[in-house]
Amino acid sequence: MWLLDTQTLKLQEIVDPSTVNYAILSHTWEHDEVSFQDISDLDTARKKAGFSKISKTCELARQRSIPYAWVDTCCIDKSSSAELSEAINSMFQWYKLSVVCFVYLSDFTFDVPFSSFTTYTVEEKALKSSRWFTRGWTLQELIAPSSVTFYNTRWKALATKNELAEKLERITSIPHAVLKSRQLLRTVPVAVKMSWAAHRKTKRIEDQAYSLLGIFDINMPMLYGEGSRAFRRLQEEIARETNDLSLFAWQAKERSPDGSLIASCKQEFRGILSRSPEEFVDGPKLHRNTNDEDVCDFSLANKGVRIDTTFRKGKNGIYVMNLGLSDSETGADVCISLVRTADGFVRSHPWSLFCDIDDAFPKNQAFTAYVRKDVDFDEESWIKRRLHRSFHINITLPPSLEVDFINPHPRQFWDDFFSTFIRPNPSESFGASIDIGIKGVDGGPDVRYPMRITLAWSKLTYRVHAVIHSTEHPIEDESQGEKFKTPGRRMVLGRLRDEIPSFKKDDSFGKPTTSIEDRVKSMSKNTRPHSEKVYFVDEESNEQLQDSEAKSARVTTFEISLETCSDFLFTEYYILVTGQVRVMDLATVLGTDQFRNLLALGVKDWDPYLLDLHYHSDFSGE
Numbered sequence: 191m192w193l194l195d196t197q198t199l200k201l202q203e204i205v206d207p208s209t210v211n212y213a214i215l216s217h218t219w220e221h222d223e224v225s226f227q228d229i230s231d232l233d234t235a236r237k238k239a240g241f242s243k244i245s246k247t248c249e250l251a252r253q254r255s256i257p258y259a260w261v262d263t264c265c266i267d268k269s270s271s272a273e274l275s276e277a278i279n280s281m282f283q284w285y286k287l288s289v290v291c292f293v294y295l296s297d298f299t300f301d302v303p304f305s306s307f308t309t310y311t312v313e314e315k316a317l318k319s320s321r322w323f324t325r326g327w328t329l330q331e332l333i334a335p336s337s338v339t340f341y342n343t344r345w346k347a348l349a350t351k352n353e354l355a356e357k358l359e360r361i362t363s364i365p366h367a368v369l370k371s372r373q374l375l376r377t378v379p380v381a382v383k384m385s386w387a388a389h390r391k392t393k394r395i396e397d398q399a400y401s402l403l404g405i406f407d408i409n410m411p412m413l414y415g416e417g418s419r420a421f422r423r424l425q426e427e428i429a430r431e432t433n434d435l436s437l438f439a440w441q442a443k444e445r446s447p448d449g450s451l452i453a454s455c456k457q458e459f460r461g462i463l464s465r466s467p468e469e470f471v472d473g474p475k476l477h478r479n480t481n482d483e484d485v486c487d488f489s490l491a492n493k494g495v496r497i498d499t500t501f502r503k504g505k506n507g508i509y510v511m512n513l514g515l516s517d518s519e520t521g522a523d524v525c526i527s528l529v530r531t532a533d534g535f536v537r538s539h540p541w542s543l544f545c546d547i548d549d550a551f552p553k554n555q556a557f558t559a560y561v562r563k564d565v566d567f568d569e570e571s572w573i574k575r576r577l578h579r580s581f582h583i584n585i586t587l588p589p590s591l592e593v594d595f596i597n598p599h600p601r602q603f604w605d606d607f608f609s610t611f612i613r614p615n616p617s618e619s620f621g622a623s624i625d626i627g628i629k630g631v632d633g634g635p636d637v638r639y640p641m642r643i644t645l646a647w648s649k650l651t652y653r654v655h656a657v658i659h660s661t662e663h664p665i666e667d668e669s670q671g672e673k674f675k676t677p678g679r680r681m682v683l684g685r686l687r688d689e690i691p692s693f694k695k696d697d698s699f700g701k702p703t704t705s706i707e708d709r710v711k712s713m714s715k716n717t718r719p720h721s722e723k724v725y726f727v728d729e730e731s732n733e734q735l736q737d738s739e740a741k742s743a744r745v746t747t748f749e750i751s752l753e754t755c756s757d758f759l760f761t762e763y764y765i766l767v768t769g770q771v772r773v774m775d776l777a778t779v780l781g782t783d784q785f786r787n788l789l790a791l792g793v794k795d796w797d798p799y800l801l802d803l804h805y806h807s808d809f810s811g812e
Contacts, residue, residue, distance in 0.1 A: 191284065192226070192265045193258040196248040199232060201265070202258070207287050212258035213251035214288040216331035216338075217243060218296060218321050219263065229264040246345050247292055256289055275412040281327075282404020285334035286372070293331075293340045295320050301346055318361045326392035326401040333364065333372055334404060362386060363474045375405070379515070380428060381436035384464075385473025398467055399424040407431070418465055422564065425463045429490055435513040438462055439476055439524055440469040442540040459529070459573045460540040461564035462495050472543075476515045476524060486514070493534055493560040500556050501528075503548045507577065507608050508538060509559070510545045517543075528561060530605045531576045532614035535561040557606075578616040578760045579654075581645050583609040583624065587769040590634045591746075594627040599693050611645065619707045621646040621693040628748075628769065639726050641748060644693070645765065646710040655710070656765050658750040660724050723749045746771050 191207045194200070204210055223240035235241050244261050251259045266277045277284075285291060298320050300313045322328050332338065338351035351358065355366035364386055368374045375383070383405055392398050399420040400412060408427045413420065428437055443466075444454035464470065486499035502510040508527045515524035525545040527538040539545075565573065585593060598604035599622060603611050611622045621644070628639040639660075646655045693709065726746040746769065753764040 191260070191280070192267070193260055194229075194244070194248060194265065196251045196257060196259050199229070199244070199248055201226075201229060204258070207284060210258055211256050211289045212260055212287075213247060213254070213256045214259070214285055214291050214335065215243065215247045215261045215294065216285075216291055216322075216328055217294040218325055218328070220296065223263040226264055226267045226269070235264075243294060246294075250292055250345075251290075254290065260284065260288070271412070278400050278412055279403060279409045282330045282334045282407075285331055285404075286336075288335050288337075290337040290339060291331065291335035293322065293328075293338055294345070295322050295340060296343050297321050298342045298348075299344075300342060301344070314357060314360075317357075323361055324390055326387060326390040326397055329362075329387055329390060329401065330404045332358070332362070333368065333375065336372070376407075379436035379439075379473070379476060379478060380406070380432065380434045381439040381470050381473040381476055381515075383473075384440070384467050384470035387467040388469075388471035388473070390467070396420040402467070421466060422463050426490055426563075429488065429495065433487055435486055435488075436473075436476060436478075436515055438526055439473070439513050439515055439543060440464040440540075441472060441543055443469050443471060454541055457540065457565070457567065457570055459536045459538055459565050459570050462526075462528075462535075462537055462561040463563045465564075475518050477518050479514050479516050479523070491560060494562045495560070497559045497561060498556060499559075501559075501607065503607065504545050505548065507605075507610070508545065509535070509607060510547050513543075528559065529573075529576065530559075530607070530612060531573055532603055532612050533562070535559045536565050536573055537561070575616050575760070576612055577610075577762055579613055579620070579647055580616075580762055581611040581622065581656075582762060582764045583611075583643070583767070584764060585609075585626070585767045585769075587628065588771050590631055590771055591628055591637075591639075591769055592631050594629045594638070596627075597625040599623050599625075617649060619647060619649045619710045621706050621709050623693045626767075635744070637726075637728060637744075637746070639746060639748070641724060643750065643765065643767065645763075646693075647763075648707070648710045650707070650711075654752065654754075654763055656722075656750055656752050656763075658722050658724055658748060658767065660726070723747055744771065744773050 191204050192201050193204050193207070193210070193212050195202055196213075220240060222238045224235045224238045224244055228235045228238060229244070235244075240263055244259075244264060247259050247261055251257075262277075267273045295317075298317060300316060317323075332351070335351075340348045340350075340354065342348055352370055355369045358364065358369055359366040365374075365378075368378065384402075386405075387398070387402055390401075392401060394414065395417050396412070396414050402424060403409065406424070406428050408424065408431065410423060410427050416423075425437060428434075442454040442457065442460060444456065486497065488495055488497045488499075490496070497511070499511060502512070502525075504510040504527060507529060509529065510525050511528055513524045513526065516522065517524060522544055524543045525547075526540075526543065527545050528535045529538045587593070596609075598611070603614060603622065605612055611620075613620055623645070624643045626641050626643065628641070630637045641658060641660055644655075644657045644659070647653070648655075693706075724747070726748075728744045728746070748767060748769050751766045751768075753766060755762045755764060
């Protein structure tokens with residue numbers, strides 16, 4: 191660290207600034223400042239307009255018997271990138287270690303001491319409009335030093351920071367308690383600290399981030415030329431140091447013609463990280479919920495920000511994430527909206543921190559979501575098509591049945607929360623299958639029904655296909671690693687036919703290289719749409735069939751239907767699966783002729799007898 195000797199105005203290099211006493215200047219840069227190179231020649235330096243600030247700083251320090259002074263214009267060798275980087279990363283610490291900080295308000299002309307100001311007087315309004323309160327770098331220069339004295343344009347002392355704390359809070363939104371005790375800084379939510387810089391400007395866009403390093407106790411390399419990426423890097427470093435969810439409590443903003451900040455709707459989808467401190471402008475209204483029960487951990491990953499938490503269901507496929515904050519004005523919980531895409535989650539409606547929650551659905555169990563850090567305009571056009579030609583699955587069952595498990599393939603495109611296949615590319619052919627295990631509810635019949643739904647869309651025919659069928663072999667609950675067996679005596683009407691392809695990665699007609707398009711073609715043979723049903727016929731009694739009597743049977747029917755929802759831009763497919771259970775006379779179920787044929791065959795055990803009746807290969811629609 192380079193310091194000025196207040197007697198000679200010569201630079202001295204100090205290895206450990208904590209071992210010496212020095213005063214420090216906080217000001218706004220003007221034209222013709224004195225540089226590091228200039229100060230080595232005092233005759234040249236005195237000719238520059240900025241020298242008067244250096245001279246006055248040293249004079250005030252001498253009056254307090256302080257041997258050294260630091261002024262940023264001439265005490266940093268900006269020709270050295272290494273020294274500049276060290277200075278920026280150390281700035282907060284240097285101001286913190288100073289004996290006193292002199293704040294020079296070059297545009298404040300009033301001589302009235304601040305202590306005599308009353309709220310909203312002409313003097314206070316003039317103070318608020320001072321350029322010093324609009325600059326990014328002066329934020330940490332206000333907070334870090336323990337002792338701060340303000341001076342007007344004629345270097346007349348006006349007040350100390352502690353004397354002015356309440357008025358400074360009205361001007362800067364920084365709580366007066368923090369101004370009086372910087373130790374409280376670590377207790378302030380990230381979003382609130384960001385908001386203090388929302389209306390401040392820097393000459394270079396990178397300095398919006400670099401000027402906040404000390405506020406967040408962060409160190410990172412300086413890369414001038416990276417633009418707004420610097421602010422993203424700052425947030426990434428903050429994320430490595432804290433699990434404060436308020437880091438994500440920003441709202442997309444833009445400048446209106448009159449210069450005010452308003453909600454920006456230019457992008458419907460964004461990443462989870464902000465692009466500017468301006469987007470935290472509403473931070474002072476946010477307060478942590480002391481009784482919040484949600485547990486959330488997040489960390490950085492190659493795929494974005496990894497978040498482990500619970501979500502609530504919102505409208506239109508929205509995941510609602512509670513940030514553990516509330517709005518001090520309305521009391522409403524602060525949440526962000528996320529939507530799932532084939533490449534991970536993104537933030538939806540980034541201009542809002544409030545979400546409509548579907549109270550009909552309880553909180554989901556905690557799971558892991560990878561949220562993109564940023565989304566540009568070009569990427570957003572693809573994301574807007576995330577649900578185009580997607581498949582939504584809705585299963586409606588009678589009270590006696592429940593879904594035991596669902597195994598989707600390919601799993602990476604399946605949204606468990608909303609039971610939806612999200613297309614990676616809506617313009618390409620797509621195929622998927624779902625193994626479903628349905629069972630009787632506890633206390634009811636011990637019945638199990640294994641089925642598979644196969645879905646496809648062809649880019650060649652623009653046709654969508656949805657088929658439901660029973661499987662000949664037991665299917666596996668992949669989450670438990672157990673086979674789903676079908677106990678009892680049973681006939682199945684509507685078995686899996688050979689031409690129905692599998693869309694499992696390793697099971698494509700026994701040929702892993704079979705293309706998606708080839709498999710979709712195999713489902714495109716019928717040109718007319720058909721409703722598809724699967725019947726499971728279970729004997730109600732344990733008695734064997736007799737020629738003279740018609741047995742009672744429990745007939746469970748599962749039917750698939752397709753609804754297409756389209757607007758000007760997007761089409762979505764809703765696959766509706768309904769179940770029905772009836773107890774019927776077996777002869778009625780099969781028909782008299784079929785029943786007689788069954789008896790003529792002398793079939794005693796039904797399992798695994800398969801009877802293929804009224805089978806249609808698919809349900810198709812445009």
